[in-house]
Amino acid sequence: MFKTALAEAQDAIGGFLDHQLARLGDDRVAAGMRYATYGGKRLRGFLVLETAGLFDVPPMQSLFAAGAVECVHAYSLVHDDLPCMDDDDLRRGQPTVHRKWDEATAVLVGDALQTFAFDLLARPDAGDAAQRIDLVATLAHSSGAAGMVLGQAQDIAAETAGAPLTLDQITELQGNKTGRLIEWPAMAGAILGREDPEALLIYARAIGLAFQIADDILDIEGDADKAGKALRKDAEAGKATFVSLLGLDGAKARAADLVEEASAALAPYGEKAQNLQALARYIIARDM
Amino acid sequence: MFKTALAEAQDAIGGFLDHQLARLGDDRVAAGMRYATYGGKRLRGFLVLETAGLFDVPPMQSLFAAGAVECVHAYSLVHDDLPCMDDDDLRRGQPTVHRKWDEATAVLVGDALQTFAFDLLARPDAGDAAQRIDLVATLAHSSGAAGMVLGQAQDIAAETAGAPLTLDQITELQGNKTGRLIEWPAMAGAILGREDPEALLIYARAIGLAFQIADDILDIEGDADKAGKALRKDAEAGKATFVSLLGLDGAKARAADLVEEASAALAPYGEKAQNLQALARYIIARDM
Numbered sequence: 001m002f003k004t005a006l007a008e009a010q011d012a013i014g015g016f017l018d019h020q021l022a023r024l025g026d027d028r029v030a031a032g033m034r035y036a037t038y039g040g041k042r043l044r045g046f047l048v049l050e051t052a053g054l055f056d057v058p059p060m061q062s063l064f065a066a067g068a069v070e071c072v073h074a075y076s077l078v079h080d081d082l083p084c085m086d087d088d089d090l091r092r093g094q095p096t097v098h099r100k101w102d103e104a105t106a107v108l109v110g111d112a113l114q115t116f117a118f119d120l121l122a123r124p125d126a127g128d129a130a131q132r133i134d135l136v137a138t139l140a141h142s143s144g145a146a147g148m149v150l151g152q153a154q155d156i157a158a159e160t161a162g163a164p165l166t167l168d169q170i171t172e173l174q175g176n177k178t179g180r181l182i183e184w185p186a187m188a189g190a191i192l193g194r195e196d197p198e199a200l201l202i203y204a205r206a207i208g209l210a211f212q213i214a215d216d217i218l219d220i221e222g223d224a225d226k227a228g229k230a231l232r233k234d235a236e237a238g239k240a241t242f243v244s245l246l247g248l249d250g251a252k253a254r255a256a257d258l259v260e261e262a263s264a265a266l267a268p269y270g271e272k273a274q275n276l277q278a279l280a281r282y283i284i285a286r287d288m
Numbered sequence: 289m290f291k292t293a294l295a296e297a298q299d300a301i302g303g304f305l306d307h308q309l310a311r312l313g314d315d316r317v318a319a320g321m322r323y324a325t326y327g328g329k330r331l332r333g334f335l336v337l338e339t340a341g342l343f344d345v346p347p348m349q350s351l352f353a354a355g356a357v358e359c360v361h362a363y364s365l366v367h368d369d370l371p372c373m374d375d376d377d378l379r380r381g382q383p384t385v386h387r388k389w390d391e392a393t394a395v396l397v398g399d400a401l402q403t404f405a406f407d408l409l410a411r412p413d414a415g416d417a418a419q420r421i422d423l424v425a426t427l428a429h430s431s432g433a434a435g436m437v438l439g440q441a442q443d444i445a446a447e448t449a450g451a452p453l454t455l456d457q458i459t460e461l462q463g464n465k466t467g468r469l470i471e472w473p474a475m476a477g478a479i480l481g482r483e484d485p486e487a488l489l490i491y492a493r494a495i496g497l498a499f500q501i502a503d504d505i506l507d508i509e510g511d512a513d514k515a516g517k518a519l520r521k522d523a524e525a526g527k528a529t530f531v532s533l534l535g536l537d538g539a540k541a542r543a544a545d546l547v548e549e550a551s552a553a554l555a556p557y558g559e560k561a562q563n564l565q566a567l568a569r570y571i572i573a574r575d576m
Contacts, residue, residue, distance in 0.1 A: 111398070
């Protein structure tokens with residue numbers, strides 16, 4: 001059930017992005033945008049479709065917000081992979097954009113993917129004008145200098161700082177770097193459904209943190225081939241992670257607690273939230 | 289009159305951006321955003337204020353769109369100055385962001401400035417919901433992979449191409465790279481004034497091209513100290529420019545014709561457009 005729903009969402013979001021990006025033509029930046037948005041688990045887009053689905057928003061409408069958050073996620077990865085940032089050669093098992101083309105192309109592809117996210121949210125089919133401007137405002141807030149980009153800067157600052165981060169600091173950092181863009185889909189679903197986002201935000205905050213703890217566990221226990229990227233970089237760099245701070249068992253226990261918390265927050269939505277329930281469990285069980 | 293109006297607009301836009309950016313705190317990315325938006329001629333923001341002013345839109349409202357276009361302009365400069373792009377050390381007489389801090393900071397500062405532009409357009413005081421979403425849609429279209437970023441990619445492709453560009457090719461390239469972000473303020477003024485943008489777009493297209501021709505002339509005749517950046521880079525790189533294609537006199541004559549064309553398009557607005565008339569003349573007369 002959940003696996004089928006996730007696979008269908010992946011197809012729908014991939015098809016939507018292909019269709020929308022095809023209009024940009026075939027120059028190098030457009031080709032890079034398609035390359036960078038190809039594949040991936042589409043968890044953020046799936047979250048938009050599922051939370052909006054709780055309020056019976058048609059998928060044809062919520063695909064715009066789902067596509068937008070996937071574009072922001074893709075832009076952040078393209079820029080994060082640059083030599084001056086994380087300097088990664090592989091992403092999802094394929095050469096990163098600056099390795100396939102060059103650094104200038106990667107800078108422009110990331111820039112244009114961010115713009116494209118706001119372009120998608122502004123389309124008439126994405127909602128009425130009030131909903132669309134709410135989506136723009138909240139996505140800008142979640143992804144910009146008070147959200148995701150702040151987290152990326154905090155991450156860079158942590159690497160050059162003398163002392164490893166504390167648990168509070170790493171929780172704040174990851175909340176910004178990864179969490180904000182997992183919370184936004186819940187906000188988007190509530191905006192599209194004209195409903196209070198509170199319970200969904202508690203859910204999203206919990207799975208966002210669980211996701212990052214699972215990532216740290218995967219960095220230690222995972223298989224680089226399955227992950228499609230280099231692993232054990234954090235441990236080798238001596239960076240503080242949830243595993244280094246809590247221990248492997250402590251990190252697993254914390255992630256499991258967060259999944260319980262996320263699950264409890266969905267209680268008001270009953271059966272309709274079963275895919276979101278399953279997603280919370282999947283996030284700490286995934287081996288890819 | 290014009291000089292006073294421009295100076296007042298520069299102060300108003302600078303003050304507005306300082307105030308809005310101050311809320312982001314004092315981490316490195318926020319500091320870089322303030323640094324990158326400090327100074328500059330604010331021609332794009334001035335164009336928003338003046339075109340919106342034709343329709344009696346209050347400056348307190350149009351400042352959001354004026355600030356947004358200056359943020360997009362600033363982001364494009366920060367990324368354009370990166371070593372993998374134009375590799376410039378100076379901008380407005382000051383070290384570029386990656387020279388003052390580092391490349392990773394410059395990537396993030398540019399990213400966050402783009403986000404901030406859309407953040408500003410989504411603010412309740414920027415217009416009603418329909419106007420705000422129109423501003424977002426048109427800015428995304430003008431600045432993204434079908435606009436400014438396309439022009440930047442065309443510029444990079446031209447450098448590695450075997451043959452220099454033709455006049456048609458360079459006109460298209462510059463229309464994307466520089467023109468779209470000079471046309472957008474005219475569009476924004478019309479959206480805010482709820483008026484047809486046609487005449488203002490003809491004006492903006494003409495001054496955008498005149499601006500780029502003037503830039504090519506300045507690159508040959510200008511003073512690097514006054515310009516605050518390195519000159520004669522294009523000529524030394526053997527790139528086709530309006531001057532190399534039209535000759536110095538031909539380029540000056542073409543710029544003067546475009547100013548006439550721009551001026552004629554403003555006829556319907558009479559006296560109210562006198563600052564826009566003066567701006568068109570200023571653009572080809574500036575020595576800074």
